[in-house]
Amino acid sequence: MIAAMTTQVYAALVTIVVVYFILLGAIFLMRAAMVGTEDKYAAKGKVYKVRGFYFWGLCVVLTVGLFWTLRFLPYEEFQQKPGEIVTVVGMQWAWKMGIGSTDVKPKDFTGANQITLPVDTPITFQVTSEDVNHNFSIYNDRGVLLAQTQAMPGYRNDLQYRFREKGDYPILCLEYCGAPHTIMTGKIHVE
Amino acid sequence: MSNKTREPMKPLDAEEFRKQRRLMVTWGVTLLVLFPLLIGLGLFMRLNQGELVHLQPNTFYAIMTLHGLGMAGLLFSFALGGLHFLVGTRFARTSVKVGYFVFIGVVVGVIGLVVATLIGGFAAGWYLLYPLPFKGTSWPEWSSGLTFISLLILGVVWLVGCVHIVRALSLEYGGFFQLMGWRYLGNKEPEEELPPIALISVVSLVPGILAFLAGAVFLIMFLFQLFEPSLEFNPLMMKNILFFFGHTLVNITIYCAVGWVYTLFPEFTGRAWKLTKVTVIAWNATFLFILFAYFHHLYMDFAQPISIQYAGQLASYMSAVPATAVTIFGVIAQLYHSKIKWGVIPLSFFLGAVGWAIGGIAAVVDSTIAVNKVLHNTLWVPAHFHTYMLMGVVLFILGFLYYLTAPQSGKEGGPKAGWAFWTFVTGSYGFLLMFYLGGMNSIPRRFAEYSTMGISSSHEIGALLARLAVFFVVLVLLGIITMGISIFIRLMRWVVTDATSTESSA
Incomplete structure (x- = not known):
């Protein structure tokens, strides 16, 4: 409990x-x-x-x-060697996600707003934006916010998270990014 | 008690006092009119989130922008106006002309913001996070330009207002280090006392001056970009400048109000509230914490150097020490076995200090990086700053307005707190509780609606809490409008009473 x-x-x-x-x-x-x-x-x-x-x-x-x-910080210095890397690009008003690191410019990166990832593996999300500030936030299906990082144009923020349970994890944008802000959603399937 | 009591400022003559009083009443009436209207905008936001009305998303965010800019601007402007009056009638001469210059600038700025948001549809949020106002916007360019110019006007007149008060105090009590109370740091007691309000004004207003300069810089950069869209600034640098401006503005509002609590509370407890070495050290430390506390807004920007993240948590944690060990315990020492009568004036000041402490613990919790990673940009954030503003600053303001207009003060405690006051306090805490519960349930802030989240439990909880909040906001409005009418009548009476000396302000 x-x-x-x-x-x-x-x-x-x-x-x-x-x-x-x-x-x-x-x-x-x-x-x-x-x-x-x-x-x-x-x-x-x-x-x-x-x-x-x-x-x-x-x-x-x-x-x-x-x-x-200060032992529980989300920053790179406190992260493990990743078992999987995911590139995440925020754009007005969708998420582009793809397996692996990339050198492609955020605007040219093609990814989907849904992705399948393995359970119990440290996953590093390399997060950036192609236009304005967004916030890449991982929720569970019970509505609990599990992890987040800002998606800022010109910068890459590395967020690491290990999914303990299989299932669907909704992605939301938690930085106000324009009128359709609330529809900027995605999904991670963990299996 | 070997301190010499300093020769007080030469009292204002009746005409000078009348002019200061008219200016103060002008601020008071402005607040009484605008504050409920801005609460009304907040009510619309909660109605929409509770699915009781349906606003277009851009309308919701335009309202949100005006609510945020309007509240932050109005409360700071009033706090500055209050200091201008209190300092100017008791401690150091302030110019009524400068006071009106600030007032007119604020009115022009506010009209500009109202037009830009409600007519122009400008909806970039109150902190205009770069480069949002320039990309993917649903509003015309002119409304962005009008917003930047209006904010620039506000920043400039606030800057003038702050510089004026600091200058007036320094002419009366000496330069920066004198005003920072460094004379108290030696082993000997200082020959001349410094009133606490002088120290607190400088600790609040000097960071304010720096913040407004920073604000002017980023707004001018915004205007450049508006005319030359190919320009690009570093978003992380812009975010740092922006939060230094925005966080400091909101942070010093409560400190300005604490200045008048230090000055007026002793009249109700019969105990002097003087500076000591401990209070001076505490307020000097606060000066530093005000400058660095904004770092906690950027915890989720992992690209920010980690040393700055550590400094952010350290500064936020440490700011709890002077605020509670000195000011809150100062309030306790004022009250304990003082035989006070709990009229509405000391009650407002006391409950304001309680609200400050409650908002403070919520802020310390959220300023913990390990917690911030799951509370940042949830409703916990508006929960904590609404606690500061509504149950801290606004109560201090109510106490101040009742103080100015109460026929008797001193040990009498002013008029009794009636049902309107308690309705306001109850409604406010109910409204705040809905925000805290929202934050605890990971409900995001700045969401016009929760149905699009794709999480049915969050949608249901978010909308339910918003509906309950609507009920409490109605109580808040009922209380504040009733008290507002009563205070308005008192202000109208006060402005025509005889003013033979500074003492008339009591």
């Missing part, structure tokens, strides 16, 4: 827990602000004492958070 939890769920859980404490703290403070039994220096002293703990606690949390999360 835990292993099946997506990054989105972890992110939401962290947010919910912190927001819960913020709201709890806010309610406590609103009540505590309505009484005035201490002089202001004593009250401030108490708050600043808590602040000292908070400051060091926050520094520890942020440092641990940095070191922990």
